[in-house]
Amino acid sequence: NAGVTQTPKFRILKIGQSMTLQCTQDMNHNYMYWYRQDPGMGLKLIYYSVGAGITDKGEVPNGYNVSRSTTEDFPLRLELAAPSQTSVYFCASSYFGRNQPQHFGDGTRLSIL
Amino acid sequence: DAKTTQPPSMDCAEGRAANLPCNHSTISGNEYVYWYRQIHSQGPQYIIHGLKNNETNEMASLIITEDRKSSTLILPHATLRDTAVYYCIVRDLIQGAQKLVFGQGTRLTINP
Numbered sequence: 532n533a534g535v536t537q538t539p540k541f542r543i544l545k546i547g548q549s550m551t552l553q554c555t556q557d558m559n560h561n562y563m564y565w566y567r568q569d570p571g572m573g574l575k576l577i578y579y580s581v582g583a584g585i586t587d588k589g590e591v592p593n594g595y596n597v598s599r600s601t602t603e604d605f606p607l608r609l610e611l612a613a614p615s616q617t618s619v620y621f622c623a624s625s626y627f628g629r630n631q632p633q634h635f636g637d638g639t640r641l642s643i644l
Numbered sequence: 645d646a647k648t649t650q651p652p653s654m655d656c657a658e659g660r661a662a663n664l665p666c667n668h669s670t671i672s673g674n675e676y677v678y679w680y681r682q683i684h685s686q687g688p689q690y691i692i693h694g695l696k697n698n699e700t701n702e703m704a705s706l707i708i709t710e711d712r713k714s715s716t717l718i719l720p721h722a723t724l725r726d727t728a729v730y731y732c733i734v735r736d737l738i739q740g741a742q743k744l745v746f747g748q749g750t751r752l753t754i755n756p
Contacts, residue, residue, distance in 0.1 A: 535687070562742070573731065573746030574688065589743065621687050625742060630676060630735075633742060635687030 533557055535636035537622050543642045544612045552607040552639050554622030560634070561627040563605040564589075565597065567618040568638075574621060580605055581627075612643045648732045653751045662719040664750050666732030669713040676735050677708060678744065679717045681728040688731065688746075691717065722754045 538553045556563065561582050566574040566589075576589030580599040594616060596608040605624075609616060619640050623633040649667040656662040668677060676695050680688040692699055692706045694715070699706045705718040719726055731749040735742055 566746075571748070573748050574744070575746070576743055579743070590745075619685065623687070630693060631742070632678075632690035632693070633680075633688075633744065635689070637687050638685065640685075 535622055535624055535634055537620075537636035537639050539639060540637070541640045543644060544609075546612060546614065546643060548612050549608070549610050550612070552609075552620055552622075552641070554605045554607070554636060555603050556605075556622075556624040556634070557603065558624060558626075558634065559602060560624035561602070562625045562631075562633075563599065564623040564625075564633065565595070565605070565607045566621045566623065567591065567616075568621060569618050577607065577620075609641075614643045617641060617643045647745075648734055648747055650730075650732050650747065650750045652748065653753070655753050655755055656719075656722050658724060658754050658756050659721055662722040662726065662752060662754070664717040664719075664730050664732075664752065665714065666717070667714045668732070668734050671712050671734050677706070677715050678733040678735055679704070679706065680731045680733065680744075680746075681726075682731070682749070683725075683728040691730075693735075722752075724754050724756065726752065727754045728752060 535556045564579040565577040568574045578597040580586045619638045623635045625631040625633045678693040679691040682688045694706045708715045729749040
């Protein structure tokens with residue numbers, strides 16, 4: 532049981548490039564989330580999904596896109612990378628239910644130069 | 645959104661109980677208090693949550709005041725591996741999903 536797996540672990544992009552951060556979970560969780568964490572700060576929600584085919588914006592969605600075609604996968608897309616998107620990105624998942632805890636991956640450390 | 649206030653840092657001796665306070669004076673009646681921690685640069689780890697009653701699990705205990713305006717996370721016998729940033733979060737429900745709002749947390753250092 533791997534839990535939440537994120538790839539890649541590290542990446543350096545040039546301004547204007549695009550990339551997809553991958554996230555997959557093997558716990559059959561309905562809900563999935565993407566957060567970003569800037570240095571010394573708490574996590575901020577980018578997008579979330581309550582099930583396959585359903586996504587919605589979080590607190591800081593600008594510059595990102597997501598899709599949820601399967602229960603297991605929730606990729607995050609950066610179309611035109613900007614220096615402000617330099618951050619650590621965490622994916623999480625949870626079961627349906629008001630009080631289910633979120634399980635986090637180990638993060639993707641992304642630098643935009 | 646109910647906001648939380650935590651001290652930015654705390655120290656505790658190894659083997660002693662670590663008591664981490666959190667103020668959430670604007671919490672509403674149906675909002676739960678969650679605690680997560682983040683060790684070094686890893687993803688956050690769920691610890692415990694509660695509504696009104698005190699809760700205990702294998703990791704920690706959660707004490708919530710009767711007026712629910714504050715709570716305390718207790719690590720009964722802290723070890724060096726408990727050194728982490730601890731986040732107290734009041735859950736904000738959006739469309740049935742959990743929206744966790746992370747503040748800056750308390751950086752807990754366990755000293756040998």
